[in-house]
Amino acid sequence: MWKLFNQITRHGLCTEKPGSLTRPSSATSLTPDTNHGSDPGLTQTPSEIPVLCAAPRDLAPHEAHQRLLKIVGRALTIRAVDAGSCNGCELEMHALSNPYYNLEGAGIRFVASPRHADLLLVTGPVARNMVQALLRAIEATPRPRYVVALGECACSGGLFGESYATHGALSEVTPVDLCIPGCPPEPGFILQCLLTFLERLPASRLPA
Amino acid sequence: MTSSAPPLQRTILQRLLQELCPDCQRLPGPFPVWHGPCPGAQWWPLAQRIHQAGGRLVALWPDAHATLLHVTYALEETLAWVWLELGKAQKIPDLSPLFPAANRLQRAAVDLADFSLAFDAPDQRPWLDHGCWLREQSAPPQPYAFVPVTGEGVHEIAVGPIHAGIIEPGHFRFSVVGEKVLRLEAHLGYTHKGAAARWRQRPALLGHELAARLCGDSTVAYSWAFCMALEAALDWRVAERTLWLRALLLERERVANHLGDLGALGNDAGFAVGLAHFSRLREDWLRLSKALFGHRLLMDSILPGGVRTDLDKTQCALLHAQCVALEPELLTLRDIYEGHAGLQDRFGTTGQVLPGLARQLGLTGLAGRASGMAADLRCHGNWAPYNALDVQAALREEGDVAARVAVRFDETLESLRLIRLILDHLPAPGPAVAAQQNLASTHAVRGLGRVEGWRGEIQVALQLENHRDSLTLRDIHLHDPSWQNWPVLEHAILGNIVPDFPLINKSFNLCYSGHDQ
Incomplete structure (x- = not known):
């Protein structure tokens, strides 16, 4: 992806008008506010949009890569896996995307495939019927990956605990990086836990 | 009381029971429930007669010790709860020709009863x-035998079982030609948690905690x-x-779920602003809760006995x-x-069940009322507080x-x-109810x-026993209306295109x- 990004910083988007090639190659031009710089009216009034005043220059590949990482490198992609939950945790995960919590605004996104995910958010008392699918999803998630137990059931087994049909806590079947307790945990609390977790990760373990 | 519960039909079910299962008796409770043993020879005739009278099968389950097979039938607001004593090597008649939902209920019964019935x-x-x-006898782990569809193209x-969105796990097998769906077969059971066994290990009076956690979106209804x-x-x-406060909670749960689903339905048809508004409204609603x-x-x-x-x-x-x-x-x-x-282009005639x-x-339930099945427990029967609220059941015929x-x-x-009606007419707080009086004398009673x-009729059937002076659940079964509706979903998708399935x-x-339990 950084190759693509670097190409854009050097040559602009091929779909834009030629005039927009004079846009600065600063990585900050990727922020939403300045992303519509192809409008000639905007580029003619640079004093109002200071970012656009920067002199265009080519970025060295590693520099472009670093800037890219700075902006989007802390973004997080999540794959939710229900391993026998009652749907309560899922409802609160859904609530994270509503305009109040605006999860995507924090750079966090739920994705459809574990192959696109940095983190697995696992709920439920790990029903034995779900173990194979769960382990496969974990295996399919690229490293460095994080497995998070969400809700009382996944953290400790909850009311259901261990039985002929359930394993109980998620840590019984796979190493767990973080537990978010609650029945179900409220969306604000989930968000707080995830952001704190990311902040405290050593740089070497940040999502690639 | 709004409903015109026809006394004639009520007597039909009672008369049938008197004729075929003469030992049935009325259970206490707000609904008329008749329960008792069904002689083996009458198992099929009873089902047939109830089917002819327009009744429906609600639930079917084996008891915890696999000695009895229970079934409940509903006709208007009256419910018949009968059971069959399981003998050795006895083949029980298949009820699915009369009531298609019996197919999966019977197969689940065999699974739960450790193959001691057939x-x-x-x-x-x-x-x-x-x-x-982890059981002595279990089905061998082998791939589920989906019905194959063959033909050119x-x-x-x-x-599944893990779906693309944030939803519960289940497997769907589509057989398609191009984009058109020829057959859909679902395979469920992934979230089975052995809830009934867990209930029997806990004091009966703490059972509501488990009931609240069987289906997170219907926690009030289950509780x-x-x-x-x-x-x-x-x-x-x-x-x-x-009772009035419970009804208030139930209606709030209904509103919360409809707000969530209406937004998601707009979103699934590409109308994201609908999701944004409805999810905002739902969040406001949940915050006040x-x-x-x-x-x-x-x-x-x-x-039990109150509200928190x-x-x-x-x-x-x-x-x-x-x-x-x-x-x-x-x-x-x-x-x-x-x-x-x-939106109307996507919604209209899509997933039609006439x-x-x-x-x-x-x-049954909400989906039933969109297909002309006018059944809503809130409109039938003489049970407080709904008998004082004059509930207008929604009803549509198009089924899409x-x-x-x-x-x-x-x-x-x-x-x-x-x-608002409930809030305006909330009865004044009464004296505390003497709750403990019956505990000691209880012996194996049913309720x-x-x-x-919001999804449809939830039914809980239980049997209590006094075990060493503590009240426990000898047997419990919770029924979710999804048992009836999952097979209908497989019909609703036929002839539609794959992208319309979500x-x-x-x-x-x-x-x-709630289905897998």
């Missing part, structure tokens, strides 16, 4: 048991049905105010004001949904996604009216509770966890 049915595949349980799409069954078994009288009842989803708000929180006048005013504020927003959004050509098919397959969306709008608006949850699925929004 049905004389063509479909012998395990249903809940995937061969992963037919291919299969396998989806109330459980408490209703427990209170009926113990013959407790619950304060009038408690948290502030007044202590839980966003209202878990544990209903306890009472309301004062200021709190009633807040609830009232929220309904007043929500109603115009909802009406505006309904106008937008109904007037949006793109009334004839709905009747034949026993479609548009009809299910319309029913959701109608029911949300009706619930907003009911909530049954029924509640019209939309159709969402319009039903059936339960996995």
